[in-house]
Amino acid sequence: MIKAGEVSPPAATTFPPAAVVLMSDPAKMGENVTPADPKVAVIAGAGPAGLTAAYELLERTGVKPLVFESDAQVGGISKTVNYKGNRIDIGGHRFFSKSDRVMRWWDRMLPVQGAPSGDRSLDISYRNASRAVSLVAGGPDPERTDAVMLVRSRLSRILYLGKFFDYPVRLNARTVANLGAARIVRIGASYARARAVPIRPERSLEDFLINRFGRQLYRTFFKDYTEKVWGLPCDRISAEWGAQRIKGLSITSAITHALTRRLRGRGGIGQKDVETSLIESFLYPKYGPGQMWERVARIVTDRGGEVRLRHTVVGVVNDDDEIVAARVMDEATGEVRTVRCDYFFSTMPVQDLVDRLERPAPANVREVADGLVYRDFVTVGLLLRRLRLGAAAGAATDGMVPDNWIYIQEPDVKVGRLQIFNNWSPYMVADPGTAWLGLEYFCNAGDELWSLADDVFVKMAMDELDRIGVIDRNDVIDSTILRVPKTYPAYFGAYERFGEIRAYLDGYRNLFLVGRNGMHKYNNQDHSMLTAMIAVDNIVAGVTGKDNLWSVNTEMDYHEERLQRTGKSTG
Numbered sequence: 001m002i003k004a005g006e007v008s009p010p011a012a013t014t015f016p017p018a019a020v021v022l023m024s025d026p027a028k029m030g031e032n033v034t035p036a037d038p039k040v041a042v043i044a045g046a047g048p049a050g051l052t053a054a055y056e057l058l059e060r061t062g063v064k065p066l067v068f069e070s071d072a073q074v075g076g077i078s079k080t081v082n083y084k085g086n087r088i089d090i091g092g093h094r095f096f097s098k099s100d101r102v103m104r105w106w107d108r109m110l111p112v113q114g115a116p117s118g119d120r121s122l123d124i125s126y127r128n129a130s131r132a133v134s135l136v137a138g139g140p141d142p143e144r145t146d147a148v149m150l151v152r153s154r155l156s157r158i159l160y161l162g163k164f165f166d167y168p169v170r171l172n173a174r175t176v177a178n179l180g181a182a183r184i185v186r187i188g189a190s191y192a193r194a195r196a197v198p199i200r201p202e203r204s205l206e207d208f209l210i211n212r213f214g215r216q217l218y219r220t221f222f223k224d225y226t227e228k229v230w231g232l233p234c235d236r237i238s239a240e241w242g243a244q245r246i247k248g249l250s251i252t253s254a255i256t257h258a259l260t261r262r263l264r265g266r267g268g269i270g271q272k273d274v275e276t277s278l279i280e281s282f283l284y285p286k287y288g289p290g291q292m293w294e295r296v297a298r299i300v301t302d303r304g305g306e307v308r309l310r311h312t313v314v315g316v317v318n319d320d321d322e323i324v325a326a327r328v329m330d331e332a333t334g335e336v337r338t339v340r341c342d343y344f345f346s347t348m349p350v351q352d353l354v355d356r357l358e359r360p361a362p363a364n365v366r367e368v369a370d371g372l373v374y375r376d377f378v379t380v381g382l383l384l385r386r387l388r389l390g391a392a393a394g395a396a397t398d399g400m401v402p403d404n405w406i407y408i409q410e411p412d413v414k415v416g417r418l419q420i421f422n423n424w425s426p427y428m429v430a431d432p433g434t435a436w437l438g439l440e441y442f443c444n445a446g447d448e449l450w451s452l453a454d455d456v457f458v459k460m461a462m463d464e465l466d467r468i469g470v471i472d473r474n475d476v477i478d479s480t481i482l483r484v485p486k487t488y489p490a491y492f493g494a495y496e497r498f499g500e501i502r503a504y505l506d507g508y509r510n511l512f513l514v515g516r517n518g519m520h521k522y523n524n525q526d527h528s529m530l531t532a533m534i535a536v537d538n539i540v541a542g543v544t545g546k547d548n549l550w551s552v553n554t555e556m557d558y559h560e561e562r563l564q565r566t567g568k569s570t571g
């Protein structure tokens, strides 16, 4: 008989890798659990959701968290990869939330800067417009302290037909000049038509976007990029994606935002009422998003929780209505051990969870899980002496533009988005005299693009940026490539039958699906964290229903209101 938290057979001592310092002694995992000990929660995955769950359990319950992570570092999709002192953020992670609970939580982990960082970002000048962001009185100085959250001002643009457009697109003189009067008239007419005769019912993402922007604007700025991201025509993607991600964004909201901005000035980070796509300032850890999650992991281990890297949950032992244990494989040795648990938090892809249940789920649930679709992601890191952009792009003399990221809308290249890590945080770059870029490609694991040899992929990436005039390939100093599977849970494939999975798994009283792939939901970090926080709320309050977890990112406003009314915003 194994007691909760105990491993069987005893753990080997082959881990962790020397570079990882935040874990407790692996040989002792579970050893300090004695019969009188608290309950144990096994947590699959050390991304934002898993680590938030672990932290909250330690903070508010007597339950001991054991976190198993298959990767060699924490953070999940929100990790930061350090390549020779140059740091890569997979996707560019803005820290912004409409949830006060999350904003306060982040602030406790990494306080907001009180002095300028060593770059020009606190007062960006761009095309005669100057923007300044606010500092927090008494906050840490990023030039002296590492544990600090920077306040960044967002600039992102679209590169299309060799020209830069504001993102979100603004109806201003530059847009008119770039597009030409004839196209502007066509855009205006098609927008008027879309408002007068909207497509009903609104079934697909294409319907959703045409209803809000008109067919012409949709074709110019949304269609190609969205199809690059999803690898599917927009008329085959559910309108629900738009409803969840860009529900508040429309021409009307963009114009209202532009007008009111003049009255209220540039937003600080408390832009609670602002549609997410329009948020102008955001928080960002000095060393990228992974710094947040490394810090949380350290706190978790310091307080008696455990975080085991390169340990994969390969089996889940279930009885009728609860999860009793996890089978965990040590990736270094291949050894599989059984870890008993009182609670099981899953942030692994729900498809994998269903597949790994030892007493199989009903056939219909397995069929839906098998049919879930994901989109995968490749980032090419390029280190350059300089960029090749000129004054027309708003570039400085070294070719550097102020953008955090640029959407690449050019039709003849595969790259979807370009991150300029210098502008996320100057501390992401080892030598401030260089430009450190992340080129993002959306693909399906195993497809032609994904399977290209690393050197071929990197060469293609360099050629593409050279061809569209962003760099001169001779300026490339160094490069790297990262492949990240299952970055986007898709709202097509078997997704429309997802309710069958949910109904079945919600029946396990001690199982909590949390996070992004854990719930197959397009959750950002804040949503992923909130699901973990609310799961712990439920444990504390003895609530067995799971509906409040599923309402995060669907009925966020309602949820926040409810928290405030009931005074349960413990953040």
Ligand SMILES: Cc1cc2nc3c(=O)[nH]c(=O)nc-3n(C[C@H](O)[C@H](O)[C@H](O)COP(=O)(O)OP(=O)(O)OC[C@H]3O[C@@H](n4cnc5c(N)ncnc54)[C@H](O)[C@@H]3O)c2cc1C
Pocket: 044, 045, 046, 047, 048, 049, 050, 068, 069, 070, 071, 074, 075, 076, 077, 078, 090, 091, 092, 093, 094, 095, 096, 311, 312, 313, 314, 347, 348, 349, 352, 377, 487, 488, 514, 515, 516, 517, 518, 523, 524, 525, 526, 528
């Ligand atoms: C391109 C892109 C841009 C984004 N931008 C933003 C942004 O600007 N702001 C924002 O807030 N969010 C952003 N996000 C979303 C953010 O990355 C996710 O919301 C967040 O990382 C999800 O956290 P999670 O813990 O649920 O899952 P993950 O981050 O996916 O972590 C899950 C972890 O579980 C591990 N795992 C999986 N299976 C197993 C197993 N069987 N055993 C053990 N471990 C396992 C994985 O290795 C992983 O580390 C972005 C995402 C992408 C793809």
